[in-house]
Amino acid sequence: MSQPIIISASPHVHSDRTSKKLMYDVVIALIPAFLVSLYVFGIGAFIVTAVAVISCLLFEYLIQKFLMKTTVTIGDGSALITGILLAFNLPSGLPIWMIIVGSLVAIGVAKLSFGGIGFNIFNPALVGRVFLLVSFPVQMTMWPTAVENNATIADAVTGATTLGMIKEGLMFGDTMTTISANLPSNLEMFLGLSGGSIGEMSGLALLLGGIYLLIRKVITWHIPVTILVTMAVMTGIFWVINPESYASPLIHVLSGGALLGAFYMATDLVTSPMTKKGMIIFAIGIAVITVVIRLFGAYPEGISFAILIMNAFVPLINTYFKPRRFGSKIKSKIV
Amino acid sequence: MSKKKDTFINMVLSLFVITIISGFSLGYVNELTIGPIEKGKIERKVNALKLVLPTFDNNPIEDVQLIKSSLVQDSVEVFPAYENSKFVGAAIIGSTEKGFSGLIKLIVGFSPEGTIKNIVVLEQKETPGLGTKMKDEKFLAQFREKNPSAFNLKVTKDGGEVDALTGATITSRAFGEAVQMAYDEFMKNNGLLIELKN
Amino acid sequence: MAEKVNQTQNFLKGIIKENPVFVMLLGMCPTLGVTSSAFNGLGMGIATMFVLLMSNIVVSLVKSQIPSKVRIPAFIIIIASFVTIVEMVLEAFIPFLYEQLGIFIPLIVVNCLILGRAEAFASKNNILASILDALGMGLGFVVALTILGATREILGSGSIFEFKFVSEDANTFILFILPPGAFIALAYLTVLFNKISIKTT
Amino acid sequence: MLKTFPKGGIHPPENKITSSKGIKRMAVPKVVNVPIAQHIGIPAEIIVDRKEKVEIGQVIAKSGGFVSSNIHSPVAGTVTKLDLIIDSSGYKKQCIVIRTDAKDPSNFEEIEEPLKIDIELEPKEILQRIADAGIVGLGGATFPSQVKLNVREGTTLDYLIINGVECEPYLTADHRLMLEKAEEIVVGIKILMKALHLKKAVIGIENNKKDAITLFKKVINKGDGIQVAALQVKYPQGGEKQLVRAILGREVPKNGLPLDVGVIVHNVGTIFAIYQAIQFNKPLIERVVTVTGKKLENPSNFWVKIGTPIKDLIAEVGGLPEGTRKLVNGGPMMGKAIKNTDVPVTKGTSGILVIAEEEASRGEAKNCIRCGECVYVCPMGLEPHLLMNLSEKGMYEKARAEDIMTCIECGSCSYVCPSHRPLLDYIRFGKNIVKKLENSKN
Amino acid sequence: MDYIIILIAAVFVNNIVLSQFLGICPFLGVSSKVSTSVGMSGAVMFVMTIATITTYLLHQYILVPAGLDYLRTITFILVIAALVQMVEIILKKVSPPLYQALGVFLPLITTNCAVLGVAILALGLEGGSLMKAVFFAVSNSIGFGLALIVFASIRESLELADIPEGMKGVPINLLVAGLLSLAFLGFTGLV
Amino acid sequence: MTDSxxxxxxxxxSLGVIAALVLYVVSKKFYVYENPLIAEVDEVLPGANCAGCGSPGCKSFAERLVNTDDxxxxxxxxxxxxxxxQVAAILGKExxxxxxxxxxxRCQGSCDVRPKTTEYQGPRTCAISAMVYSGETDCQYGCLGDGDCVKVCKxxxxxxxxxxxxPVxxxxxxxxxxxxxxxCPRDIIEMRPRNKRDLKVFVGCLNEDKGGIAKKSCSVACxxxxxxxxxxxxxxxxxxNNLAYIDPVLCTLCRKCVDVCPTHSIIETNFPPKKVKKVVEKKVEVKVAVIKEHIVAESKKSKTDA
Structure with missing residues (x-):
């Protein structure tokens, strides 16, 4: 024997799933949505994404190396995902320095201050995004409109998101009928030709990636499906009561960050509950808060806030929704 | 260190002494400050009125008119201004609940013809750095010397003439609405105010 | 000699080693609540310092006359009296600050710093030590509030003591003058403070 | 849909490379090292001296207490010394070293006894015989069988379950035994049914051993009251609680035993040993051991005398291949890594696994990403990530409140963890401490 | 409707801790365990409600008629202090475990600015009535409890995290509070 | 004086009086006795909460001190x-x-004297590796080297x-x-009496194996x-059990044992270096007499030190 025998405790074999593979699966799942945004926003989407990814990786490296003096973990893919997701939640024309600030907040404040991957309570990308949204509401709500078949958008025309238009319209007494004249059709929204953040363009692309994640078992159906169904049901009830004051459930599900949030942000392993039961409670919470903010709050879109709020509840959910201990309740009696 | 024991008498006595001293001193300071406080309150109101009204020689605060209005629950306060017993304008409180964070309260000064002399924001809860910019000169300036009969108080986006604050369209709209309300109230009661002094 | 060193320590400890905000976490409510600008922080700090000083003096004077069961109510009355005085004086003579600080002025009365010092220090020490303690702690509080206020104002409004150093339209981190910014700014200031105070001692 | 337990479980690659290899008889070793602690409980007491001559099957150490077991000499020969030898625990333990008498013919007899169906002994005698024969649970737990069978009066008992699951990857010892000794095992089951006055018995076999299932179905007579249950392949179905849940749908209560739901579970190997003890008065001195590993020249199953050094077995399958990095006593999921090849085979050794470099090394432990995999696969409904953290941070009281003591140490959590965290290492450690705390409280 | 608005405002939009900065001391102090934070929330709710009732009546029927509005602070705090000390003495006798759990923080309820703050704020409610004031106090204590319990559960889970040395303790707690407050900004404009 | x-x-x-009245009544009604001595004793204790006394913390130790007679x-x-x-003074007890x-x-098994025979993979704490097996070397008595003792030292x-x-x-x-x-899962740390100059002589080994085996696994084993x-x-x-133990009470620190130990497994600490003796003997042969005197003086000195 060339090398000494290894001693370790059982088990002595290991499945070939690694956290790195999980992370890169998420990256792969995000590719279709990225391609759509490139098609829609052109080079702007590319710049925003590239800046976010590079600065996230760089901040992770610098902070871990020089401030925390721990091992650098930029290779594990988590900072990469944070970067992409952050970019996907930003409008494509955002000034570069703001993207960098967002990345710093996401990585430095939301992730590394808690000790790095696995310890953060809040989804880093969303913290970065909300930080920017609150700090720079003007730039964060300047949406370049979709430019069909156009590779570059030198003069970005600011448009509004579907939800933004609905919110403003309703606030000033318009009815849904008049508002919907200006809205993109449901099919357009599904394919990705409305205004909005880079990543939330195309429902189709997001669904594709989501299905990939489900197949690869990176995520389970519980969170995304529960969020979307609860949202649809809630908005549906309001819509049935008064279709002139409330948008249809389909608009709510397809527009804004609902799909992006449900499939990629809420399902973030670190910041979502551990058990299926917990996940469903978590998802219902997100959906309810999102709908409440969308319908009654000041912000047109609420899913980022909703996810962050429910992130805070995850430890509590994990405490109270534990898996059933084997033998803790005896189902069958002796015959 | 000898501590006083926890007897009933001691407890009551010590609190008794302390409260007496504190009561006296507080009462005394109150007497000293009550004057300046009242004065200050009135001064601030007068200052606000001075800002929005043309020169006047009456005391608008004494001449305040409470006018029932269909727009708000309580009555609207109208402060008429007179110079040499001639009606020179009035200040009206305008308010709206449609601000980004709810209530916005303004005081708007009008000339007898209904031209806006000036606006001062009294109360607001808008987002610092965004909606709060409605207090900025740049924004307020566009209303001065405009008569809402000829000046559409809606933001340009809605076909009006008000340049909205960047990132705070909702605040700008609400602002316009509050001014509009004040204007409507003023025009309704214009005649009354002129007659009042005469 | 030893006495003197001791007295200097009573004074100095409040500024760094036992800084009421960064180290002892006393009086967090006003610390976070009124520090949206450096001026507010300074004003609040001074108001608090005044109450702290006066109540420390009085408490150390009357400490032996108060039975322990009614100790806290007695201290509170003393403190509350001074707070009310501050409240009235501010309203009368600096109405602008009075409005800015709002509910946090009457709340000085429940600032753990003041009652804490009265309980932990003034009720056990002589008047000179109590004065120095109050001055030191108060100064520590003023410094902390001003630093926090300045940080938030610089980041959030792009100004310091109302003096704007960026253009009117420049983008500032509005977040920092909103509630979350108070927590976040204080969190990182504490880290920084600890780093520095470890290095200096 | 085949039966299985509902919550948790994993399905690692089976790697049952020796399932078609018949059980060969190992040559009698020159020297056997017989540890006196081969079972759970109090070690046996040595009753032989140095230089004493012993016969095959003679008791050389007798049961040292209620939970203890007799130990018999596996060979005829001379006790050369009583020494400390490293066993699979990694520590030196007391052993009786016996040099085999090369001339004694009893060492080399290979009489295949004919099948003996009639059970002559009465229930009480059966239990006594089992105790005398030093039989312990051969599935790996090595719990003295007579203790398990010592059912208190008044306990309702309605099922005997035979564990032929062998859910550990690689191991095929039980599988081969079932194929080669099916009829004997059936007799063994009847012996236990008689001893315990039971009418019903079920043999649980995972569906990757279809040949064994068919064979048993053929061998069992209708009136026997014995059923064969084919089970879905899922680890750790061989765990008693999981097996009872899978076959009967009964859930053993927390901190309880199968007895609490009227069931007794025994491994097929144990059943065969019982058969031999009752029908031929043969003590437990040998067992089936699977010697396996991907790189081995000739992996196979063997009848091995207790006390045989592992190096003899390894030599038998062609020696250690180049690049061997780990030796495991038992299966890859629950076996113990052993320090060297001098370690003797004991009653609990169901297999020897030789692992090469690629498989042997553990991945570097990374941060927990809270994916919840460990929670999903835990068959006991625990939260391994939490238990590990709690015992790492020394929060044992909380760990106890989180039911750390109900962990069956199946290792499913460590197996699936994508961050390669040493979950079970810490949980086991936490269990130890909690046990100590509990003891000190009582 | 007024009541619903008061409730939503107190719990979510203007959460007493996360956006009004009242009661930060107990929020940071008694939040290391969920169980104690539940106890603390209960204690605060109890004290806050009683205190608000007492001070409201005191204000409405004594201070205002006598023109002694300026004595608001001192009288309120006196009443609250006496009340808390009474609760403390009673608790020590009646429920020693709860007394042990809340330990030094029971007297700190006195200096819990939330209690005094709510008592003062309750006076300024629009169209105020005693009922409204009480409801306001209860709503705010629910907001306090919600923030405290969520925060405590986060802190409990952070106990198992490898927080960087410099961030340990106060900074990380403040940061969590900050991010919580950031998330709660989403409720802006609900009322 | 005005009305105000x-x-x-x-x-x-009136508020003050009412408050005092209520508090007085309540405090009488709900009086709970707590021995003030506990707080006093607690004040005196170091407050390290190290549990070295057997109580979980200083406060509970204080309670125990107050509540037990002896x-x-x-x-x-x-x-x-x-x-x-001080505690006794407060309590009036002896x-x-x-x-x-x-x-x-009590272990000198450093990396170079105790060869590694296996490699351990798993959490690097003594407690866990001791659970898994007997250590990376062939000595199952010595230090595991994962530093649990260091981590626990406050x-x-x-x-x-x-x-x-x-560990040092x-x-x-x-x-x-x-x-x-x-x-320490191996119990290799022992509490031995401390004297003025901290002189100690003790066996630095706990290996109970027979000589040959012990020596093979570790060259400085007893x-x-x-x-x-x-x-x-x-x-x-x-x-x-094949192992020497020096009773600290009987030992006079004469160090004779140190010299005779063939494997150098007896440790002496803080004694003045002995080298002088040997060096002097070798180098200067002429002044034997003088040197002898010197040696006598030296050894006397070390004896009085001891």
Whole structure:
């Protein structure tokens, strides 16, 4: 024997799933949505994404190396995902320095201050995004409109998101009928030709990636499906009561960050509950808060806030929704 | 260190002494400050009125008119201004609940013809750095010397003439609405105010 | 000699080693609540310092006359009296600050710093030590509030003591003058403070 | 849909490379090292001296207490010394070293006894015989069988379950035994049914051993009251609680035993040993051991005398291949890594696994990403990530409140963890401490 | 409707801790365990409600008629202090475990600015009535409890995290509070 | 005096009186006795909460001190005799003085004398690796080298020596709280009496294997040859399970055993270096007489030191 025998405790074999593979699966799942945004926003989407990814990786490296003096973990893919997701939640024309600030907040404040991957309570990308949204509401709500078949958008025309238009319209007494004249059709929204953040363009692309994640078992159906169904049901009830004051459930599900949030942000392993039961409670919470903010709050879109709020509840959910201990309740009696 | 024991008498006595001293001193300071406080309150109101009204020689605060209005629950306060017993304008409180964070309260000064002399924001809860910019000169300036009969108080986006604050369209709209309300109230009661002094 | 060193320590400890905000976490409510600008922080700090000083003096004077069961109510009355005085004086003579600080002025009365010092220090020490303690702690509080206020104002409004150093339209981190910014700014200031105070001692 | 337990479980690659290899008889070793602690409980007491001559099957150490077991000499020969030898625990333990008498013919007899169906002994005698024969649970737990069978009066008992699951990857010892000794095992089951006055018995076999299932179905007579249950392949179905849940749908209560739901579970190997003890008065001195590993020249199953050094077995399958990095006593999921090849085979050794470099090394432990995999696969409904953290941070009281003591140490959590965290290492450690705390409280 | 608005405002939009900065001391102090934070929330709710009732009546029927509005602070705090000390003495006798759990923080309820703050704020409610004031106090204590319990559960889970040395303790707690407050900004404009 | 001042005095006074009244009644009604001595004793204790006394913390130790009549069994190892005297003074009870002790490491199995035979993979803590097996070397008695003792030391009195892989005890910082003794799964840390110059002689090995096996696994292991036992003038050394043990009470620190140990497994600490003797003997042969005197003086000195 060339090398000494290894001693370790059982088990002595290991499945070939690694956290790195999980992370890169998420990256792969995000590719279709990225391609759509490139098609829609052109080079702007590319710049925003590239800046976010590079600065996230760089901040992770610098902070871990020089401030925390721990091992650098930029290779594990988590900072990469944070970067992409952050970019996907930003409008494509955002000034570069703001993207960098967002990345710093996401990585430095939301992730590394808690000790790095696995310890953060809040989804880093969303913290970065909300930080920017609150700090720079003007730039964060300047949406370049979709430019069909156009590779570059030198003069970005600011448009509004579907939800933004609905919110403003309703606030000033318009009815849904008049508002919907200006809205993109449901099919357009599904394919990705409305205004909005880079990543939330195309429902189709997001669904594709989501299905990939489900197949690869990176995520389970519980969170995304529960969020979307609860949202649809809630908005549906309001819509049935008064279709002139409330948008249809389909608009709510397809527009804004609902799909992006449900499939990629809420399902973030670190910041979502551990058990299926917990996940469903978590998802219902997100959906309810999102709908409440969308319908009654000041912000047109609420899913980022909703996810962050429910992130805070995850430890509590994990405490109270534990898996059933084997033998803790005896189902069958002796015959 | 000898501590006083926890007897009933001691407890009551010590609190008794302390409260007496504190009561006296507080009462005394109150007497000293009550004057300046009242004065200050009135001064601030007068200052606000001075800002929005043309020169006047009456005391608008004494001449305040409470006018029932269909727009708000309580009555609207109208402060008429007179110079040499001639009606020179009035200040009206305008308010709206449609601000980004709810209530916005303004005081708007009008000339007898209904031209806006000036606006001062009294109360607001808008987002610092965004909606709060409605207090900025740049924004307020566009209303001065405009008569809402000829000046559409809606933001340009809605076909009006008000340049909205960047990132705070909702605040700008609400602002316009509050001014509009004040204007409507003023025009309704214009005649009354002129007659009042005469 | 030893006495003197001791007295200097009573004074100095409040500024760094036992800084009421960064180290002892006393009086967090006003610390976070009124520090949206450096001026507010300074004003609040001074108001608090005044109450702290006066109540420390009085408490150390009357400490032996108060039975322990009614100790806290007695201290509170003393403190509350001074707070009310501050409240009235501010309203009368600096109405602008009075409005800015709002509910946090009457709340000085429940600032753990003041009652804490009265309980932990003034009720056990002589008047000179109590004065120095109050001055030191108060100064520590003023410094902390001003630093926090300045940080938030610089980041959030792009100004310091109302003096704007960026253009009117420049983008500032509005977040920092909103509630979350108070927590976040204080969190990182504490880290920084600890780093520095470890290095200096 | 085949039966299985509902919550948790994993399905690692089976790697049952020796399932078609018949059980060969190992040559009698020159020297056997017989540890006196081969079972759970109090070690046996040595009753032989140095230089004493012993016969095959003679008791050389007798049961040292209620939970203890007799130990018999596996060979005829001379006790050369009583020494400390490293066993699979990694520590030196007391052993009786016996040099085999090369001339004694009893060492080399290979009489295949004919099948003996009639059970002559009465229930009480059966239990006594089992105790005398030093039989312990051969599935790996090595719990003295007579203790398990010592059912208190008044306990309702309605099922005997035979564990032929062998859910550990690689191991095929039980599988081969079932194929080669099916009829004997059936007799063994009847012996236990008689001893315990039971009418019903079920043999649980995972569906990757279809040949064994068919064979048993053929061998069992209708009136026997014995059923064969084919089970879905899922680890750790061989765990008693999981097996009872899978076959009967009964859930053993927390901190309880199968007895609490009227069931007794025994491994097929144990059943065969019982058969031999009752029908031929043969003590437990040998067992089936699977010697396996991907790189081995000739992996196979063997009848091995207790006390045989592992190096003899390894030599038998062609020696250690180049690049061997780990030796495991038992299966890859629950076996113990052993320090060297001098370690003797004991009653609990169901297999020897030789692992090469690629498989042997553990991945570097990374941060927990809270994916919840460990929670999903835990068959006991625990939260391994939490238990590990709690015992790492020394929060044992909380760990106890989180039911750390109900962990069956199946290792499913460590197996699936994508961050390669040493979950079970810490949980086991936490269990130890909690046990100590509990003891000190009582 | 007024009541619903008061409730939503107190719990979510203007959460007493996360956006009004009242009661930060107990929020940071008694939040290391969920169980104690539940106890603390209960204690605060109890004290806050009683205190608000007492001070409201005191204000409405004594201070205002006598023109002694300026004595608001001192009288309120006196009443609250006496009340808390009474609760403390009673608790020590009646429920020693709860007394042990809340330990030094029971007297700190006195200096819990939330209690005094709510008592003062309750006076300024629009169209105020005693009922409204009480409801306001209860709503705010629910907001306090919600923030405290969520925060405590986060802190409990952070106990198992490898927080960087410099961030340990106060900074990380403040940061969590900050991010919580950031998330709660989403409720802006609900009322 | 105006009405306002009068009213304010009246109001505050009545409030104050009512408050005092209520509190007085309540405090009488719900009176709970707590022994004030507990707080006093707690004040005196070091407050390290090290649990070296056997109680979970200083407060509970104080309670125990106050509540037990005979406190001679109780001892605070951190505070030592001084603290116990103070406690006794407060309580009016008697204490027994204890000799100060210090922790010593009874293993010298550094990386170069004790070859590694296997490689361990798993959590690097002594407690867990001890659970899994007997260690990376063939010695199952010696230090596992994962530093649990260092982690548990609250007084910065221990650190891991990177080179030897063994923990080192900084005697000056050691409070003899016993936490490391408790923690070590191998029980290789012992509390031995501490004297003025901290001179100690003890067997640095716990290997119970027979000589040959022990020597093979570790070159500085005690091989149980009993030479030290023979040479000891005070019968302070006893052999048990192939292992020598020096009784600290009987040992006079004469160091005869140190010289005879063939594997150098007896450790002496803080004695002045002996080298002088040998060097002098070799180099200067002429001045034998003088040197002899010198040696005598030297050895006398070391004896008086001891």
């Amino acid at each position: 001042v009068l009213y304010s005095v009246l109001l505050l006074v 406190i001679s069994e109780l001892f605070c190892p951190v505070g030592g005799n001084d603290v116990m005297k 204490v027994v003085e204890r000799d100060p002790t210090v922790a010593v490491l 007084f910065d009195a221990m650190y891991m020596d990177e080179k030897t892989g063994l 005890i900084i005697t000056d910082n050691c409070t003899s709280c016993g936490a490391c003794v408790e923690e 091989i149980g040859c009993a030479k030290c036992e023979d040479v000891c003038p005070k019968d302070a050394i006893a052999m048990l």
